[in-house]
Amino acid sequence: MKKLLLLFFCITASIYAKAQKPNPDYDAELAKKYEADDYGMKKYVLVMLKTGSNTTSTKAENDTAFAGHMANMGKLVKENKLVVAGPLGKNDKNYRGIFILNVKTIDEAKRILATDPAVKANLLDTDLFEWYGSAALAAYLGTSEKVGKF
Secondary structure, eight states: OHHHHHHHHHHHHHHHHHHOOOOTTOOHHHHHHTTOOTTSEEEEEEEEEEEOSOOOOOHHHHHHHHHHHHHHHHHHHHTTOEEEEEEOOOOTTOEEEEEEESOSOHHHHHHHHTTOHHHHTTSEEEEEEEEEEEGGGGGGHHHHTTSOOO
């Protein structure tokens, strides 16, 4: 059975490889700018932000930490380290939001997250995952500020 599955996989991979055609719209300079591989993809780190363990902070401490959280996000965008961020709706996992960090390793993501005041104050905790996605994610940052009125 294992040999049959391996043979099926090899045949499928061979057919798929022959069926691939070069992209006529490929822009080598743009691919290099966004560090894309041959498939237009790259490694990132997906961060699931969740409610942290600190349940004793005051409203003033929360307000200060989350103001710092927002400022830190702006800094990370300017440094091209944060390419996607946003809150999540209510859920039973205590997930609060996501980040997609433009880094290749979990360790680098941990160093970046250590700069976040809400994470430092344990108001937010994180789950980190290696993620492989479109290298063009960062391209939307140049237009994201132009679509919101406020």
